[in-house]
Amino acid sequence: xxxxxxxxxxxxxxxxxxxxxxxxxxxxxxxxxxxxxxxxxxxxxxxxxxxxxxxxxxxxxxxxxxxxxxxxxxxxxxxxxxxxxxxxxxxxxxxxxxxxxxxxxxxxxxxxxxxxxxxxxxxxxxxxxxxxxxxxxxxxxxxxxxxxxxxxxxxxxxxxxxxxxxxxxxxxxxxxxxxxxxxxxxxxxxxxxxxxxxxxxxxxxxxxxxxxxxxxxxxxxxxxxxxxxxxxxxxxxxxxxxxxxxxxxxxxxxxxxxxxxxxxxxxxxxxxxxxxxxxxxxxxxxxxxxxxxxxxxxxxxxxxxxxxxxxxxxxxxxxxxxxxxxxxxxxxxxxxxxxxxxxxx
Numbered sequence: 001x002x003x004x005x006x007x008x009x010x011x012x013x014x015x016x017x018x019x020x021x022x023x024x025x026x027x028x029x030x031x032x033x034x035x036x037x038x039x040x041x042x043x044x045x046x047x048x049x050x051x052x053x054x055x056x057x058x059x060x061x062x063x064x065x066x067x068x069x070x071x072x073x074x075x076x077x078x079x080x081x082x083x084x085x086x087x088x089x090x091x092x093x094x095x096x097x098x099x100x101x102x103x104x105x106x107x108x109x110x111x112x113x114x115x116x117x118x119x120x121x122x123x124x125x126x127x128x129x130x131x132x133x134x135x136x137x138x139x140x141x142x143x144x145x146x147x148x149x150x151x152x153x154x155x156x157x158x159x160x161x162x163x164x165x166x167x168x169x170x171x172x173x174x175x176x177x178x179x180x181x182x183x184x185x186x187x188x189x190x191x192x193x194x195x196x197x198x199x200x201x202x203x204x205x206x207x208x209x210x211x212x213x214x215x216x217x218x219x220x221x222x223x224x225x226x227x228x229x230x231x232x233x234x235x236x237x238x239x240x241x242x243x244x245x246x247x248x249x250x251x252x253x254x255x256x257x258x259x260x261x262x263x264x265x266x267x268x269x270x271x272x273x274x275x276x277x278x279x280x281x282x283x284x285x286x287x288x289x290x291x292x293x294x295x296x297x298x299x300x301x302x303x304x305x306x307x308x309x310x311x312x313x314x315x316x317x318x319x320x321x322x323x324x325x326x327x328x329x330x331x332x333x334x335x336x337x338x339x340x341x342x343x344x345x
Contacts, residue, residue: 053199055269056322059163060118061330062132063337065261065279070123070131073235075227077220079116079137081147084156084169093146100145100197109142111212112173113234115274117164118265132262134276135164136174136234138212138220144171148271149198157272167272175275176242177207177324178260179331180250186286186307187331188250189316193303199321203306206249207275210241238262242278250305251296256283263334266326275323277330310335 084090100107114137123129147156147170156169180188194200212218215233239260247254260278267274282289286307293305308316317325 051318053268053270054318054320054322054325056266056326056329057269058326058329059265059267059274060132061264061333062262063333065263065334066132067261068236068239068259070129071235071238071262072131072133073136073231073238074119074133075113075136075231075234077137079135080114080220081137081139081143081171082168086155089152089155092150092152093143096146096150097142100142104197107141107145109140111138111140111218112144112171112209113137113212114139115172115174115265134174134235134238138217139171139173141173144173145197147171148273153271163267170272172272172274173209174265175207175209175273175323176238176245177205177275177277177327178242178246179205179263179277179279179327180246180252180257181279181281182286182289182307183281183283184285186309187313188282188289189306189308189313190249190302191304191306193301196301201303202324203316203320204302204324205277205327206246207242208245208249210237212237214241214244238276239278242276243280246280248298249296249301250289251292251294251299252282252284252289253292257281264330266323266330268322268326270322273321273323275327277327279331279334 097109116135116137118135119133120130121133123131147153150156153170158166158168160166182188188206189203190206192200192202192204215237217230217234221227221230239262242260243254243257246252246257258281260280263277263279265274265276284292289307290305293299306312306316313328317328320328
């Protein structure tokens with residue numbers, strides 16, 4: 001697999017770039033905070049006016065794109081969901097899930113990685129490159145349906161500027177999404193099936209979830225000697241998982257894709273739904289990708305594939321759920337960062 005970072009011509013950014021990755025209002029430099037906050041608010045305001053489900057916020061932005069070597073995971077039980085002190089609200093979780101089972105008896109409560117925040121740190125090297133550590137716990141699909149998709153979902157939230165505290169009673173499984181660029185520079189977009197549980201008929205990027213069971217995780221381990229190895233396996237699954245989702249949903253072979261680069265995490269305002277986004281290039285052109293889509297393993301999850309220009313994609317974002325609209329914002333930031341670097345040379 002080629003490196004997507006190399007394919008895009010991404011540079012090793014100067015130390016100042018690392019200061020821009022945090023989207024926490026309390027940690028960003030003032031100038032960066034004001035500029036990005038204004039841009040994000042404009043996106044959110046216009047999206048929310050048309051569709052409240054399209055509003056988003058960016059939890060983390062890495063405009064230059066981070067390769068696998070600069071993204072790690074801290075997998076720990078401390079990042080699991082904390083039960084809400086309101087017993088009635090907690091009971092509603094199983095009630096909502098039971099309602100879902102009546103509507104769709106084939107629903108399955110699979111284990112998921114729970115997003116519990118992140119940290120940014122610097123490598124001990126002369127170029128001062130920054131790395132991101134994702135804080136992950138465990139959750140499952142039934143708890144996601146019973147908290148994030150609960151009609152009372154806002155009651156689970158804690159008033160706090162710290163996102164990990166704000167969402168501590170939420171399931172918050174970390175979804176993933178991929179901006180896939182074909183060899184003729186089109187971006188792949190799917191239209192969701194009308195039979196799916198979330199945002200039927202909406203446009204989305206290929207994606208889903210990295211899966212704990214793919215690497216043999218069913219519960220937390222207590223053997224501290226193996227924690228380093230376990231964290232490494234989970235880190236690798238973040239990147240393997242997005243390739244797997246792209247292959248299953250589009251039908252393109254894995255060896256046609258460059259190694260993905262991590263560009264950030266967006267969160268849909270409605271239901272506080274977090275999604276990690278990646279960028280990868282495909283060495284097949286848009287017509288070839290369309291042909292492969294007809295044989296996609298998970299093609300039933302969508303009704304149609306589009307391969308569109310960046311301008312066409314911008315016009316489709318009004319019909320995207322907020323987490324994927326945020327993914328487009330992260331992609332634009334990546335493109336703008338690359339253009340800025342080209343102009344500086």
